[in-house]
Amino acid sequence: MLPRPYAQVMDKIRDFVVAVDDTPQGGLKGIVALHVVGxxxxxxxxxAVDEGLQGKGIGKKLLEFCLNDARELRLNRVFALTYQTExxxxxxxxxxxxxxxxxKIWGDCVHCAKFSDCDEIAVLLNLGKP
Ligand SMILES: CC(C)(COP(=O)(O)OP(=O)(O)OC[C@H]1O[C@@H](n2cnc3c(N)ncnc32)[C@H](O)[C@@H]1OP(=O)(O)O)[C@@H](O)C(=O)NCCC(=O)NCCS
Structure with missing residues (x-):
């Protein structure tokens, strides 16, 4: 959602999960990353979900995939900085x-254009002890 230098994307590439349309003419439908911070x-x-495909449950599936990943990693809390609080x-x-x-979560924010004026909202989910 925020511009990131190529090197930073490559550095975090293994955090990303994509949803793809696996038909012959298919392509990328959505993307998400789960970044472990502690x-x-x-x-x-x-x-993000392709604009033409929003409202079809793809964002929810991507998020649920990450939450399951977090559970498998025995992480107790997952947060996001977002405008899409609903x-x-x-x-x-x-x-x-x-x-x-x-x-320590603000480490990457120093690269962000909004660093000094961040208006994103923090949301958190407690996954609880496995
Ligand atoms: C936010 C976003 C990822 C949601 O993905 P999506 O595939 O459209 O969402 P889904 O279809 O999976 O929606 C799941 C549920 O959330 C609801 N929902 C989706 N977007 C919503 C929004 N902006 N406000 C309120 N509810 C929303 C849906 O109605 C659905 O509710 P239901 O389960 O009761 O039917 C997508 O709209 C998007 O890419 N937005 C632009 C990028 C962005 O803002 N990303 C967030 C960065 S943290």
């Missing part, structure tokens, strides 16, 4: 103060 915390990043609400996330998240 022993019990991960961030949902770069969630979408995340529907999947059980709740709003939290950005400052309640560990300081």
């Amino acid at each position: 022993e019990d915390l991960a961030e949902i990043r770069s969630l 979408f995340f609400d529907k999947l059980g996330f709740h709003k939290v103060e950005k400052l309640s998240l560990p300081q």
Whole structure:
């Protein structure tokens, strides 16, 4: 959702999951990344569904895939910084103060154009102990 240098995308490439249309003329339908930031915390990043395919459940499937991944990794909490709070609400996330998240999550933000004026909202889901 935010411009990222090529090197940073490559650095995090294994975080990404894509939804593809597997018909012969198919292509990319959506994308998401799960980035582990601590022993019990991960961030949902770069969630996007092709504009013409939104509202068909693809975003939900991508997010659920990441949540299952997080559970398998025995992470207890998953958060996102977003404007789409209602979408995340529907999947059980709740709003939290950005400052309640560990300081280390802001490491990547220094590369962001919005760094000094970030208006994204933090949402968090507690997965609980497995
Ligand atoms: C936000 C986004 C990823 C949602 O993906 P999607 O495939 O359109 O969403 P889904 O069809 O899976 O929707 C799942 C549920 O959330 C709801 N929902 C989806 N987008 C919503 C929104 N913006 N506001 C409120 N509810 C929304 C759907 O109605 C659906 O509800 P239901 O289960 O009760 O039917 C997609 O709209 C998108 O790519 N937006 C632009 C990029 C963006 O803002 N990404 C978020 C970055 S964190």
